[in-house]
Amino acid sequence: MSSPVPSSNPSDPAVKPAAIGPAPVDSVLPFSVSPLDVRGRVALLGPAVDAILKRHDYPKPVSRLLGEAIVLTAMLGTALKFEGRFTLQTATDGAVDMIVVDFETPDRIRAYARFDRDAVEAMPASEAQPERLLGQGHLALTVDQGVHMQRYQGIVALDGTTLEEVAHQYFAQSEQIPTRVRLAVGEVMSRQPGEAPSHAWRAGGVMVQFLPEAPDRIAHRDLAPGDAPGGLDDEDGIREDEDDAWVEARALVDTVEDHELTDPDLTPERLLVRLFHERGVRVYEPHPIHDRCRCSREKVESMLAQFSEEEKTDMTVDGEIVVTCEFCSSVYRFRADEV
Structure with missing residues (x-):
């Protein structure tokens, strides 16, 4: 199914002409x-x-x-x-x-x-x-x-x-x-x-x-x-x-x-x-x-909870499960008994 990617239409009533001054970086x-x-x-x-x-x-x-x-x-x-x-x-x-x-x-x-x-x-x-x-x-x-x-x-x-x-x-x-x-x-x-x-x-x-x-x-x-x-x-x-x-x-x-x-x-x-x-x-x-990344400790913990006990055991090293976000490189550490 094709995606309804919106056109570059700024005519929405909520959009007003820009204030005087250049658009900021980012x-x-x-x-x-x-x-x-x-x-x-x-x-x-x-x-x-x-x-x-x-x-x-x-x-x-x-x-x-x-x-x-x-x-x-x-x-x-x-x-x-x-x-x-x-x-x-x-x-x-x-x-x-x-x-x-x-x-x-x-x-x-x-x-x-x-x-x-x-x-x-x-x-x-x-x-x-x-x-x-x-x-x-x-x-x-x-x-x-x-x-x-x-x-x-x-x-x-x-x-x-x-x-x-x-x-x-x-x-x-x-x-x-x-x-x-x-x-x-x-x-x-x-x-x-x-x-x-x-x-x-x-x-x-x-x-x-x-x-x-x-x-x-x-x-x-x-x-x-x-x-x-x-x-x-x-x-x-x-x-x-x-x-x-x-x-x-x-x-x-x-x-x-x-x-x-x-x-x-x-x-x-x-x-x-x-x-x-x-x-x-x-x-x-x-x-x-x-x-801004969308990852959080709560989201990672919820994701880990979906794995089987055997899979979580395979992930455990020295009593810890360590997860690194591929997007922002944040590292989340969990004790094996937490998940």
């Missing part, structure tokens, strides 16, 4: 460009993504890949109009065989990557690209509204494509909403007087979606030129019947460079002005993002 800023009938989101993550990536001492290629997944999840998760969870998860045969990014409304995010360190470190830098690290498999996007509501999931194949391309495929196939996504992750170097140089991870993203009032203005999903029927421009993959407004919006987003999404001196508002100054852009109240 936030997602909704926006709309009425003349082009597009709505979208700009994500700017600093300390939150830096804490997640440094917590596990990931190799740099793995950090960049997981950072992209965190940004994509933040942009999609903050679009939920109800209390719940949005989860992005991959399962592949690559050097990074699993990624899990979990967003809980309204603002909590956590993430984890499982990888083969030897395989990653053996890859030449020129080959350690996100699509190569992922390999073949699938990506699942899951919306969970709680125990009393139906759970929805959309699945997209991973076959050597980037997370940006996977997002395009998902919205074209499952939601039938023309969508463009740009993701970037980078390191910011700094040095205080008398101190050694330090670095911090930053991540950013921008997503636009074509949401005209007249649904007949949305053309069918993009097709590769070699597979397309007549009516497709073979040179650039643009359908002849695609709406001019969407073609313009998509082309503008495609001009965004990685450094613009991670530059500490470039606010989301300034980026949007660069892109849409000729058309006019309206921004809305930003959504904060916090690095």
